[in-house]
Each structure stands twice: as C-alpha cells, then as structure tokens.
Amino acid sequence: MDIISAYHQLGSYRAAAEHCGTTHRTVKKIVEKFEAGQAGMPLPARAERAHNYDLVADLVAERVQKSHGRISAKRLLPIAKAAGYEGSARNFRRLVAEAKALWRSNNHRGRRPAVWEPGEYLVIDWAQAAPGLFLFCAVLAFSRWRFVRFASNERASTTLALIAESLAAESPWKSRRLLTLETRMQVCPRNRHQERIQPAAATVRRRRLRRCAWSAPCAPNWGPSRARYRG
Structure with missing residues (x-):
C-alpha cells in the first residue's frame, strides 16, 4: 500500500x-x-531559512573584496565576533568559502581554461641519436600513436617533409594543431631573409596546421622566421 x-x-x-x-x-x-x-494549484514556495551568519555576510563580502579573495576565515572570525556573530566556526568557514567563490567567479582572468581534445595536438621534437644521426618523433596527445623517423639533418625541408608524412600517417585522427618544443620551426614563407634562431632554452609554441601548406613539395620554399606565433 x-x-x-x-x-x-x-x-x-x-x-x-x-x-x-x-x-x-x-x-x-x-x-x-x-x-x-x-x-491544479502551484506548489507553495519553500520559505528561505535564516542563517546565524546573515548579520556579518556584508562584512565578509567587503573584506574578501578588499583582499582580492585571499583572506582566510581564521583571520576574519575575530572581526565577525566583534561585529556580533555568535555562530560556530564551521558555519563561518562556509560563509567565507561561499564569498570567495562568488568573488572568483566575478573576477576571473577573462578566458576559460583550455580544454584539450584527444588527437587535437600533434607533438613533434628532434633528438640527436648519434653524431650526424637525428631522430624525429611525432606523438598524438592523449593516445599511444607515435611516428618515428631517422634523418641526417634538422633542416626545414626535412622537418616539413616528415611533418607531412606524419600527418598522412595519422589520417584517422586529423589533428588540427602542432605543438613543438623548438622555436626554429619555419612558420612563414615571406620571411626567408631572416636568420635562424637558436634559443638558450626550449620554449613551447603552438601552431595551427594548414594542411595545404604542410606538404613536402612546398617545404624547400619555406624559410626561417623570427616572428613569435601565438596559436
């Protein structure tokens, strides 16, 4: 029943x-x-229950705003008790946490964090296996697929030809971006007169892939560039 x-x-x-x-x-x-x-009547709305920290909610929000969300509940509790708060420390920590979360949501950095997709990035890098022998490796992020080839140099034509070969080999995934740890990557055919860069420390560069440009026949026409590309 x-x-x-x-x-x-x-x-x-x-x-x-x-x-x-x-x-x-x-x-x-x-x-x-x-x-x-x-x-056929609407259900009665649930009445808002009063909290014992409502008296100091504005004070907490003001202090969180002034400290840019860095002040702790431990530092605020004596101030709140002086202002009339009589509740527990646990409830007060909950109030401070909610005020901080609200401040962060209204004062974030202006862009959402990056969300990676499986196979979106093709990561490439060079390594020297022996004198005069270099190893080219391309790996698809979030997968076990990898592309490995040996070469006698690290020239732009060799790099682009191997990139084109790796893109043709990983056709089921169709990655859209290239991630390289080398700033010597050739990015623009209009800057052939500029010199090659040899950085002291490798930095990460993200580049959008244009499949019409990453082809072996076009590789000899590509030259070095000083331009910093932000993909």
Missing part, C-alpha cells in the same frame, strides 16, 4: 507513517503535494 492510499484509509499522518514505515512529516509533504497537483 502506498502512502496516499494509507492516508486516505487511516485518516492521519502518524497512522499512515507507522503503517508505511516512514515519518509523519514525509507523509504530510507527499499528501500536500498530491492534493495540490489534483487541484
């Missing part, structure tokens, strides 16, 4: 609750909801 039928037969919340193995408050809530739905 369900709660509604038990209430209609027994006539009281407590009797129906004892029969169904629940509390009288649960029976009352279910019966009122059922009767309101039968009558």
Whole structure:
C-alpha cells in the first residue's frame, strides 16, 4: 500500500507513517503535494531559512573584496565576533568559502581554461641519436600513436617533409594543431631573409596546421622566421 492510499484509509499522518514505515512529516509533504497537483494549484514556495551568519555576510563580502579573495576565515572570525556573530566556526568557514567563490567567479582572468581534445595536438621534437644521426618523433596527445623517423639533418625541408608524412600517417585522427618544443620551426614563407634562431632554452609554441601548406613539395620554399606565433 502506498502512502496516499494509507492516508486516505487511516485518516492521519502518524497512522499512515507507522503503517508505511516512514515519518509523519514525509507523509504530510507527499499528501500536500498530491492534493495540490489534483487541484491544479502551484506548489507553495519553500520559505528561505535564516542563517546565524546573515548579520556579518556584508562584512565578509567587503573584506574578501578588499583582499582580492585571499583572506582566510581564521583571520576574519575575530572581526565577525566583534561585529556580533555568535555562530560556530564551521558555519563561518562556509560563509567565507561561499564569498570567495562568488568573488572568483566575478573576477576571473577573462578566458576559460583550455580544454584539450584527444588527437587535437600533434607533438613533434628532434633528438640527436648519434653524431650526424637525428631522430624525429611525432606523438598524438592523449593516445599511444607515435611516428618515428631517422634523418641526417634538422633542416626545414626535412622537418616539413616528415611533418607531412606524419600527418598522412595519422589520417584517422586529423589533428588540427602542432605543438613543438623548438622555436626554429619555419612558420612563414615571406620571411626567408631572416636568420635562424637558436634559443638558450626550449620554449613551447603552438601552431595551427594548414594542411595545404604542410606538404613536402612546398617545404624547400619555406624559410626561417623570427616572428613569435601565438596559436
């Protein structure tokens, strides 16, 4: 027997609750909801329950704003008690955490964090295996696919030809961006007159792939560039 039928037969919340193995408050809530739905009336809105930290909520928000979300609840608690707060430290920590979360949501850095997709980036790098022998490696992010080739040099034509070969080999994934740890990457055919860069420390560069440009026949026409590309 369900709660509604038990209430209609027994006539009281407590009797129906004892029969169904629940509390009288649960029976009352279910019966009122059922009767309101039968009558076509909207359910009554739940009243907002007052908290014991409502008195110092504005004070906490002001201090969080002034400290740029860095102040701790431990430092704020004596100030709140001096202002009239009589609740527990646990409730006050919850209030400070909510105020900090609200401040961070309204004062974020202006852009969402990057969300990587499987196979979106093709990561390449060079390594010297022996004198005069170099190793080219391309790896698809978030996968076990890799492309390895040996070469006798690290020239632009060799690099671009191997990139084109790796792109043709990983056709099922169709990666859209290239991630390289070398700033010697050739990025623009219009800057052939500029010299090659040899950085002291490798830095990460992200580049968008244009499949029409990353082809072996076009590789000899590409030259070094000083331009810093931000993909």
